[in-house]
Amino acid sequence: MSKRMEFDVLIxxxxxxGLTAAITAAEKGLQVALVSKESQLTECNTFYAxxxxxxxxxxxxxxxxxxxxxxxxxxxxxxxAVAMISGYAPEMVVEFLIxxxxxxxxRNEENEIDKTMEAAHSVRRIYHVKDTTGExxxxxxxxxxxxxxxxxxxxxxxxxxxITNTHNSLDSQQRYKSTKVIGAYVYDEKSNxxxxxxxxxxxxxxxxxxxxxxxxxxxxxxxxDGIAMAYRIGAEILNAEYVQFHPTILFHRDVxxxxxxxxxxxxxxxxxxxxxxxxxxxxxxxxxxLAPRDEVSRAIFREMEMDGSHFVYxxxxxxxxxxxxxxxxxxxxxxxxxxxxxxxxxxxxxPAAHYFCGGIKVxxxxxxxxxxxxxxxxxxxxxxxxxxxxxxxxLLEGLFFGREVVNSIMEQPFxxxxxxxxxxxxxxxxxxxxxxxxxxxNQDMLNLQTTMWNYAGIIRKSKRLVxxxxxxxxxxxxxxxxxxxxxxxxxxxxLRNSVLAATIIVRAASSNKISRGCHYIE
Ligand code: SIN
Numbered sequence: 001m002s003k004r005m006e007f008d009v010l011i012x013x014x015x016x017x018g019l020t021a022a023i024t025a026a027e028k029g030l031q032v033a034l035v036s037k038e039s040q041l042t043e044c045n046t047f048y049a050x051x052x053x054x055x056x057x058x059x060x061x062x063x064x065x066x067x068x069x070x071x072x073x074x075x076x077x078x079x080x081a082v083a084m085i086s087g088y089a090p091e092m093v094v095e096f097l098i099x100x101x102x103x104x105x106x107r108n109e110e111n112e113i114d115k116t117m118e119a120a121h122s123v124r125r126i127y128h129v130k131d132t133t134g135e136x137x138x139x140x141x142x143x144x145x146x147x148x149x150x151x152x153x154x155x156x157x158x159x160x161x162x163i164t165n166t167h168n169s170l171d172s173q174q175r176y177k178s179t180k181v182i183g184a185y186v187y188d189e190k191s192n193x194x195x196x197x198x199x200x201x202x203x204x205x206x207x208x209x210x211x212x213x214x215x216x217x218x219x220x221x222x223x224x225d226g227i228a229m230a231y232r233i234g235a236e237i238l239n240a241e242y243v244q245f246h247p248t249i250l251f252h253r254d255v256x257x258x259x260x261x262x263x264x265x266x267x268x269x270x271x272x273x274x275x276x277x278x279x280x281x282x283x284x285x286x287x288x289x290l291a292p293r294d295e296v297s298r299a300i301f302r303e304m305e306m307d308g309s310h311f312v313y314x315x316x317x318x319x320x321x322x323x324x325x326x327x328x329x330x331x332x333x334x335x336x337x338x339x340x341x342x343x344x345x346x347x348x349x350x351p352a353a354h355y356f357c358g359g360i361k362v363x364x365x366x367x368x369x370x371x372x373x374x375x376x377x378x379x380x381x382x383x384x385x386x387x388x389x390x391x392x393x394x395l396l397e398g399l400f401f402g403r404e405v406v407n408s409i410m411e412q413p414f415x416x417x418x419x420x421x422x423x424x425x426x427x428x429x430x431x432x433x434x435x436x437x438x439x440x441x442n443q444d445m446l447n448l449q450t451t452m453w454n455y456a457g458i459i460r461k462s463k464r465l466v467x468x469x470x471x472x473x474x475x476x477x478x479x480x481x482x483x484x485x486x487x488x489x490x491x492x493x494x495l496r497n498s499v500l501a502a503t504i505i506v507r508a509a510s511s512n513k514i515s516r517g518c519h520y521i522e
Pocket of ligand 1: 049050051052259260261262263355390391392393394
């Protein structure tokens with residue numbers, strides 16, 4: 001039997017932004033539903049962030065941080081978002097993450113917080129917990145919410161679609177009103193039922209789109225779900241052409257998706273090609289290996305093309321002053337598992353899809369263009385990142401808007417009229433639910449990922465984008481058809497969302513003829 005539940009806030013996604021919103025809302029007395037498609041709520045992009053989070057530093061200033069954000073974003077950033085985050089968010093790391101949540105960032109010999117460096121930063125301002133910052137932040141936030149009375153957690157719950165008055169009500173009069181989000185249809189993997197979660201405020205915190213590409217640093221759950229579900233109800237999406245590729249993912253047959261943090265380059269590691277040449281100086285004589293990520297990724301791509309190689313190397317030989325095993329234990333141990341000793345061997349690396357700089361368009365209060373719907377973190381586009389994100393700004397943005405969104409929600413009405421809820425039908429299951437062959441689903445996903453990697457990846461060309469759109473249209477038609485007949489599963493929901501999110505990205509890339517930041521057209 002399907003359930004119909006009601007909360008003050010429905011939060012979809014449990015990374016830094018979702019958990020911060022949940023904590024803030026709960027502490028204001030709101031009843032929160034926290035939904036994650038994973039069985040473990042800590043499984044999310046935040047968990048895998050290695051480098052760190054930009055925070056307060058004596059060497060730094062709001063103006064300096066703004067300059068770096070603009071330079072990395074190729075000037076496409078929204079000035080007000082940059083000013084707001086640069087001005088207020090670094091302090092929030094101290095007040096919220098350290099003092100309230102109890103995150104213990106790494107300290108130096110003087111027992112001060114150790115600040116590391118990453119590409120395109122002009123000063124050391126990145127707090128880190130060795131090279132497992134995300135894991136530590138996520139675990140600390142999770143430990144904090146676990147016993148909060150008014151947060152109900154729903155692991156293994158996958159949102160299929162948002163519910164609005166205009167799209168879902170059986171009352172024909174509602175279609176003439178303006179659209180408002182009032183909840184979501186949510187598939188419970190354990191009971192195999194689709195339940196209704198009503199909430200006057202729904203927050204999308206579903207993360208990014210890495211898995212739309214063949215190679216990615218993201219965990220498998222990053223399938224563009226939030227972007228797709230928001231688009232289906234008419235929310236505006238912005239800057240979708242800007243997908244950031246991280247230059248250094250471990251290249252190894254037995255290891256998928258393992259990031260080699262930029263902070264290694266920040267602390268002295270350098271990229272070299274198969275012929276042992278430190279090539280970055282050729283492309284970026286001034287910043288060299290610490291140039292913005294899009295530039296480094298393209299340089300690697302060109303070197304690989306030139307040498308007919310599948311990877312380049314990251315050389316750690318200039319890091320003798322650092323105890324690598326101690327400072328970078330995550331990377332050290334993962335590499336060791338596959339026979340690479342980073343204290344003496346170079347690390348084979350390759351670029352991969354990493355971060356979505358675009359997303360659901362929101363204002364500075366995290367409100368989308370549809371009343372009742374909010375977006376935070378990587379799924380949202382505040383304009384902070386412009387055409388390319390400055391390293392270690394994403395956890396900061398998630399944290400800041402995780403709190404801000406609750407201030408917006410507090411200004412909104414808290415009830416959904418009973419007559420409106422009554423007219424929302426239960427989920428309609430297909431008459432004869434077909435069990436779909438997983439091979440078909442896997443093949444469609446692989447097709448999509450290869451299309452995105454080859455035609456809409458690091459270096460784009462108009463003709464490739466035209467081809468991508470045609471292929472995605474075909475896939476989309478087929479997927480939508482079997483989605484309508486299929487027994488609902490997580491894989492089918494993700495595939496349906498992925499093909500829509502991919503189409504949104506390719507459309508945006510096709511209509512923007514100007515190379516900027518991580519949208520590079522040749
Ligand atoms: C890294 O550690 O290289 C990733 C940091 C980020 O993407 O901000």
